[in-house]
Amino acid sequence: MSSPHPYIPATDADRALMLERIGAAKLDDLFDDLPDSLRDPEIALPPALTEPELIALLSERAADNAAPSRPSFLGAGAYRRSVPSVVSHLISRSEFVTAYTPYQPEISQGTLQSGFEFQSVVCELTGMDVANVGLYDVASATAEACLMAARATKRGAVAVLEPIHPGTVDVVRTYGRGPGLRIDSIASPDAVGEGHACLVVQQPDFLGAILDLEPFAEAAHDVGTLLVTVADPFALGLLRAPGDAGADIVTGEGRDLAGATAFGGPSLGLFAARSQFLRQMPGRIVGRTREVAGREGREPRTGYVLTLQAREQFIRRERATSNISTAQALIGLAFTIAVQALGPQGLRASAELCYQRAHDTARRVAAIPGFDVPERGPWFQEFLVRGPLPAQRLAGELSARGITPGLDVSHRAEPETADALLCSVTEATPDSHVDALINALTEIGAQA
Amino acid sequence: MSGYLPVAEDFGSRLSFDRGEPGRRAVDVPSWNGAASPLLDAHLLRDSLRLPEMSQGELVRYYTALSTRNYGIDSGTYPLGSCTMKLNPKVNDLIASLPGFADAHPLAREEDMQGTLRSLLELRDGLAEITGLPAVSLAPAAGAQGEFAGVLMITAALEDRGELQQRRRVLVPDSAHGTNPATAAMAGFQVTQIPTADDGSLDRATIERELDETVAGVMVTVPNTLGLWERGIEEVAELIHDAGAYLYADGANLNAIMGRVRYGDLGFDVAHLNLHKSFSTPHGGGGPGAGPVCCSEELAPYLPTPILERCDDGVVRLAAPERSIGKVQQFHGNVGVLLRAYAYMRALGLEGLRAVSGQAVLNANYLRALLHGHYELPYDRPVLHEVVFSGSRQRREHGVRTYDIAKRLIDHGFHPPTVYFPLIVEEALMIEPTETEPPEAIEALAAALIAIAQESAADPDALHAAPTTAPVGRLDETNAARRPVLRWQPPESSALSG
Numbered sequence: 019m020s021s022p023h024p025y026i027p028a029t030d031a032d033r034a035l036m037l038e039r040i041g042a043a044k045l046d047d048l049f050d051d052l053p054d055s056l057r058d059p060e061i062a063l064p065p066a067l068t069e070p071e072l073i074a075l076l077s078e079r080a081a082d083n084a085a086p087s088r089p090s091f092l093g094a095g096a097y098r099r100s101v102p103s104v105v106s107h108l109i110s111r112s113e114f115v116t117a118y119t120p121y122q123p124e125i126s127q128g129t130l131q132s133g134f135e136f137q138s139v140v141c142e143l144t145g146m147d148v149a150n151v152g153l154y155d156v157a158s159a160t161a162e163a164c165l166m167a168a169r170a171t172k173r174g175a176v177a178v179l180e181p182i183h184p185g186t187v188d189v190v191r192t193y194g195r196g197p198g199l200r201i202d203s204i205a206s207p208d209a210v211g212e213g214h215a216c217l218v219v220q221q222p223d224f225l226g227a228i229l230d231l232e233p234f235a236e237a238a239h240d241v242g243t244l245l246v247t248v249a250d251p252f253a254l255g256l257l258r259a260p261g262d263a264g265a266d267i268v269t270g271e272g273r274d275l276a277g278a279t280a281f282g283g284p285s286l287g288l289f290a291a292r293s294q295f296l297r298q299m300p301g302r303i304v305g306r307t308r309e310v311a312g313r314e315g316r317e318p319r320t321g322y323v324l325t326l327q328a329r330e331q332f333i334r335r336e337r338a339t340s341n342i343s344t345a346q347a348l349i350g351l352a353f354t355i356a357v358q359a360l361g362p363q364g365l366r367a368s369a370e371l372c373y374q375r376a377h378d379t380a381r382r383v384a385a386i387p388g389f390d391v392p393e394r395g396p397w398f399q400e401f402l403v404r405g406p407l408p409a410q411r412l413a414g415e416l417s418a419r420g421i422t423p424g425l426d427v428s429h430r431a432e433p434e435t436a437d438a439l440l441c442s443v444t445e446a447t448p449d450s451h452v453d454a455l456i457n458a459l460t461e462i463g464a465q466a
Numbered sequence: 467m468s469g470y471l472p473v474a475e476d477f478g479s480r481l482s483f484d485r486g487e488p489g490r491r492a493v494d495v496p497s498w499n500g501a502a503s504p505l506l507d508a509h510l511l512r513d514s515l516r517l518p519e520m521s522q523g524e525l526v527r528y529y530t531a532l533s534t535r536n537y538g539i540d541s542g543t544y545p546l547g548s549c550t551m552k553l554n555p556k557v558n559d560l561i562a563s564l565p566g567f568a569d570a571h572p573l574a575r576e577e578d579m580q581g582t583l584r585s586l587l588e589l590r591d592g593l594a595e596i597t598g599l600p601a602v603s604l605a606p607a608a609g610a611q612g613e614f615a616g617v618l619m620i621t622a623a624l625e626d627r628g629e630l631q632q633r634r635r636v637l638v639p640d641s642a643h644g645t646n647p648a649t650a651a652m653a654g655f656q657v658t659q660i661p662t663a664d665d666g667s668l669d670r671a672t673i674e675r676e677l678d679e680t681v682a683g684v685m686v687t688v689p690n691t692l693g694l695w696e697r698g699i700e701e702v703a704e705l706i707h708d709a710g711a712y713l714y715a716d717g718a719n720l721n722a723i724m725g726r727v728r729y730g731d732l733g734f735d736v737a738h739l740n741l742h743k744s745f746s747t748p749h750g751g752g753g754p755g756a757g758p759v760c761c762s763e764e765l766a767p768y769l770p771t772p773i774l775e776r777c778d779d780g781v782v783r784l785a786a787p788e789r790s791i792g793k794v795q796q797f798h799g800n801v802g803v804l805l806r807a808y809a810y811m812r813a814l815g816l817e818g819l820r821a822v823s824g825q826a827v828l829n830a831n832y833l834r835a836l837l838h839g840h841y842e843l844p845y846d847r848p849v850l851h852e853v854v855f856s857g858s859r860q861r862r863e864h865g866v867r868t869y870d871i872a873k874r875l876i877d878h879g880f881h882p883p884t885v886y887f888p889l890i891v892e893e894a895l896m897i898e899p900t901e902t903e904p905p906e907a908i909e910a911l912a913a914a915l916i917a918i919a920q921e922s923a924a925d926p927d928a929l930h931a932a933p934t935t936a937p938v939g940r941l942d943e944t945n946a947a948r949r950p951v952l953r954w955q956p957p958e959s960s961a962l963s964g
Contacts, residue, residue, distance in 0.1 A: 022821035023814065025553055025746075027904035028828070036832045036905060048827045048848060049726055051695035056731045061595045064588070066815030069557050076809060080566030082581030084574060092571045095796060102493040104522060106563075108529045116538030116554050118546055119752040122872070122882055123943075124936035128536030129751035131478055132529070138483065138954035142516050148952050151752065154607035157796035165652075185796035192770070192792035195618055196654040228510055258512050271796070280562075281582055282572030282797025283607065284754035296950070302752065306478075307946035309939045320478035321938040325946040331610070331648035332887070336657040341648035344608040344742060346800075348750030358482050359492040359525055362515040367495040370505070377503035396506050417575070425573055445495070 024069075089451035090422035093400050093442020094224070095156075095183050096282060099252065099274045100368065100446045102359035106277065109352045119302070119344065123323045129347065130322035133304035136354045143254045143357070144247075144268035145261025146290035150301035152350040153342060156248060156271035157186040159287030160218060161193035162300045162340055163246045163267045166291070167216035168199060169339075170298055171244065175200035177214045179207070179234070181224035181432060186248060190218070207237035216244040216267070221260060222253055225432065225440060226400030235264025251275060251288060251353075253398050255365035256373065267291045276352035286349040297329060300340030372399050372445040379443045379452050386456070388463035392434040402427070402438040405459065406466035409437050419458045421451075477535070478938065482528055483954045486520035493522065516956070535937040536751070537881050543907050545833075547852045547884035547896025548643065548691055550721045550743035555813065558747065558806035567805055572797035576783045582801065583782035587774045589808040593758055596819070597717070597737055598730025601766035603773050603787075604758045605799040609718060610645045612738025612757030613685075617653040618791040619736055619761060619768040620683045620712045626789065633682040633711070639668055641692060641888040646685045646716060655682055662890055666694040666845035673702060677709040687716040688732070689723065691888040691896070692845050693830060693852035703733025712736065712765075720744040721900070722827055722851035725820035729760070736761040745807035756803040770794045825901035826851045829908055833899055836912035840919045844891050852898035854891050861893050866922040866929050868893040873940065874921070876933035878914035 021029045028036070033045065042048055049057065067075065090098070109115070113128055120126030120133075133151040140149035153159040164176045176194070178187055180203055191201050204210065210217050217238040222228045231247060238245045246267045247260035252275050254260075260268045272286035273279070291299060305325030309318035331338040360368055380401045384391040388406040405412045409428035416423040424441030443452065505511070520528070538544070544551035562568065566581055576583060590602045606612035617636070624630040636650035639660045647657040658676055663669040668686070684706050688696050696702075706713045715729045715737035721744045729737045741747050742755035749755065761769060771793045772784035784798065814822065827850050834843070834853040841855035857868035872882035872895070884896040899908050922929055933939065 022825070023818050025555060025813070025818075026821055026825050026901050028825055028901075032905045033825075033828065036828055040828075040831050040835050042831070042848075045824045045828060048824075048831060048850075049723075051697060051848070051850075052723070052727045053700050053732075056700065056727050058726060059598065059728055059731060061725060061728075061816050063592055063595055063816040063819070064812060066818050067812050069813070072557060072809055072813055073561070075812070076561045076585070076805075077564060079581035079585050080561075080564035082584070083566040083570055084578035086565050086569030090571060090574075092573050094573055096572050098569075100495075104492060104526055108526065108533070110559075111530065111533035112540035113533040113536040113538045114751055115559075115748045116540045117536050117751040118544065118549050118551055118749045121546070121884070122537075122876065123941050124873070124933050124938055125535075125537040125876055125881065126751070127478065127937050128532040128534070131481070131532055131535070132751075134953070135482055137952055138481070139517065141953045154611060154753075155796050158607070158611070158794065183796060185793060188771075188793040189796060192618065192794055193652075195621065195791065196652045198654065228506065230510060232509075254512070255515065256506075256512065258510055278563075278568035278802070279571050280568050281570040281574075281579065281801040283795065283800040284802050285607070285795070285797070285800070296952075303950075303952060305946040306951040307942045310942050311939065313934070313939055317476070318942075319476045319938055321941040322478060323941050323943050323946050325943065325950060325952075327947075330644070332644035334648070335644050336647035336651040338644070338648040338651070341610045341614060341645045341652050342608075343610045343645055344740075344749070344755040345753040346607070346750075347752030347754075348748070349754060351751070355525070355529060358518050358520065359522070360495070360517075361491045361519045362517040363519075364491055364493060364495050365517065366512075366515065367497075371495060371498050373505070374498040374500065374503060378500045381501070381503075396510060422571070422574065422578075
């Protein structure tokens with residue numbers, strides 16, 4: 019008389035008593051409403067594993083991936099970051115991990131107050147008035163920003179400034195299918211026109227360059243177009259807040275600062291805007307309030323609730339600002355703790371360390387005979403590397419030497435990307451990895 | 467309740483920003499000892515950044531205190547209807563955090579990522595078997611995004627059939643999750659609501675009347691949000707197909723039927739799953755989740771990118787379906803969540819998954835039997851994974867609302883069920899115990915709800931005042947929305963209004 023599985027406590031004896039109480043002869047009778055001819059089909063699944071077998075199997079699988087300790091210069095939207103150790107410790111508290119969306123605020127103050135902290139941190143970094151508690155990832159957040167801009171301006175097209183992450187544009191295009199948004203890829207702000215709900219620019223751009231956002235804001239605002247800035251929140255430790263430069267909506271990706279790159283996800287979409295768009299925003303928003311009544315003669319205490327929910331799907335249904343429900347709350351908590359652990363000086367210092375290490379690496383690469391790093395103005399953590407071989411072969415040579423190369427961008431339109439790898443160096447790139455890259459490129463250059 | 471750390475102060479009044487002292491920090495950053503490059507021009511740089519300055523100990527204590535002001539499935543029974551709050555097996559977290567998985571770069575060469583990609587492929591194959599829908603994309607980050615992808619796939623298929631201009635309507639039952647109509651609208655459709663019949667199933671006559679050449683699809687939750695089997699759904703599927711429309715399954719309630727009946731066999735064309743519900747991945751206070759979309763061969767060419775492919779060389783690769791609706795994520799979805807779900811599937815196997823659905827349904831019916839007569843049961847027939855009671859009698863006779871009952875349940879140590887949903891049940895209490903609660907826990911929950919029903923007659927004011935044992939009492943939600951304070955501001959400045 020045992021339970022069927024460690025995850026299912028009821029034993030055979032329990033089941034017999036429960037069935038008796040219900041008045042059912044056997045468990046299968048509870049499914050009598052299901053169509054007979056379709057019940058209990060053949061289903062092919064691998065056999066069940068015990069916990070030790072499961073750990074053994076998946077440890078082998080994890081080891082089948084290339085060792086994460088291997089030198090890597092891949093960035094292009096996902097960056098290795100130095101994440102304070104308190105982050106994984108604190109977000110592992112099971113009261114955070116195993117809670118649902120905070121529908122009962124009295125016993126969800128941990129999630130809610132953390133959400134308020136998150137909104138505050140995002141507003142400080144972006145220079146925006148209001149933020150939500152996060153969306154799925156930077157690309158879907160940017161797509162939601164475009165939909166919001168289209169609603170706010172009643173315009174049917176958006177302009178996207180290249181170079182921008184291709185994955186972001188792909189998702190904007192997918193989300194644009196609903197309202198039939200036209201997506202115009204543009205190379206200069208001069209191409210922004212009165213038909214555009216918003217101009218989307220990435221900061222730093224897809225090839226690593228830092229933009230002066232102010233002229234873009236002016237060009238957009240001149241024709242009644244909103245400026246959406248897709249900003250790297252880590253770089254914002256150093257860079258001027260987009261809101262101070264005229265952005266109307268700021269999105270970003272919080273995953274890397276929060277923890278692991280994790281093959282892309284769990285990710286974390288940041289979404290912040292000027293206050294006039296508050297009631298148009300997608301996603302959950304936490305607000306501060308007080309108890310309805312004080313207890314035992316005390317003043318009512320402060321608490322936090324989900325608010326402005328008349329925007330949301332479970333109330334507004336087909337008239338909601340978005341269909342989003344579950345988002346990425348736990349990653350938002352990790353992001354908040356990481357930023358607060360670093361603090362204002364630490365975040366700035368970490369961003370500067372990233373900048374210095376990347377620039378030093380670029381200088382050393384450019385000094386290798388046969389290699390150059392095309393000049394693209396001020397930049398942050400990514401640079402183009404051109405060598406004596408076509409990009410694909412250069413990447414192959416680096417892989418053969420145990421180094422994960424930067425992204426091959428040689429197919430892109432910008433002239434400087436011809437034969438180029440887009441390489442990323444961050445504050446978390448060990449010196450030994452940079453040395454390995456320099457040695458490998460020197461060797462490849464000598465053989466070419 | 468005993469689990470919450472008592473704090474004397476008005477804890478919520480002081481954020482991290484109000485704690486610590488200038489000059490403190492939780493972690494040091496290495497200094498750069500190489501050649502220094504000139505920093506950027508001043509107009510590109512930030513001149514200030516307002517963030518808390520806390521020592522490591524202060525930061526750790528602040529967030530630890532916050533965690534104790536939360537209730538999770540690890541704290542106790544969490545019978546939130548339609549959310550499937552079941553045990554989150556700890557081994558799954560361990561697996562997802564293995565460095566080979568956690569530190570993988572999304573643009574790494576596929577040849578270097580076979581450990582992850584093979585696991586995802588096997589998850590995909592398992593989901594296809596479990597749903598009876600042969601093609602799957604794991605990309606959507608949550609149920610609502612899976613829905614959005616699924617409805618866009620219908621759009622794309624109709625476009626290829628040349629019928630998108632005429633088929634502008636999606637039919638959605640009045641018992642549906644709010645995400646269904648919101649998704650249909652986001653995908654550009656008009657929503658027509660279908661009423662629920664007296665037995666709790668879709669009203670067949672209305673469906674037959676509404677089905678015409680203007681209908682693109684019908685979105686149905688199976689089992690539905692009343693916890694009931696959608697009787698005759700396989701016949702409705704035929705009617706829908708005869709009318710040239712598609713049938714969409716909201717898979718939020720898959721937990722009830724895993725291993726027992728399949729969406730594909732019932733005639734559904736496309737379905738999304740919520741792996742953070744049925745497949746036990748932790749909900750994290752509002753995500754991350756994962757919302758794979760599964761479909762028929764006919765709709766497979768339209769799946770969101772990427773899908774997985776085992777190539778002739780044996781390598782598993784990411785691929786774009788021929789007529790894909792496009793990407794829904796910058797990269798490949800919430801892979802860490804998908805790995806947890808894969809581990810869950812491997813830990814259970816088919817017999818285990820059948821035991822899951824069997825016990826989930828038995829537990830819901832057990833609770834239904836224990837509470838029968840104490841609360842109104844508007845749809846009084848055997849249920850599947852959840853049961854929807856109504857507090858209408860308590861409201862009518864004692865002036866006690868479901869809201870009060872839910873708040874009082876907190877004082878008994880439980881997380882309240884879902885309330886006021888589905889919308890078609892007055893004063894709804896939607897209770898989903900899940901298979902991971904032992905019978906003693908279900909009996910204790912029932913005893914608490916019965917005590918509250920008795921208390922609603924004897925001392926309704928006690929219910930109006932609940933909860934009294936939570937970290938905070940009832941909060942003023944009206945004022946929160948009327949005068950929004952949505953971020954920290956320095957003490958001297960006034961709060962932001964929206």
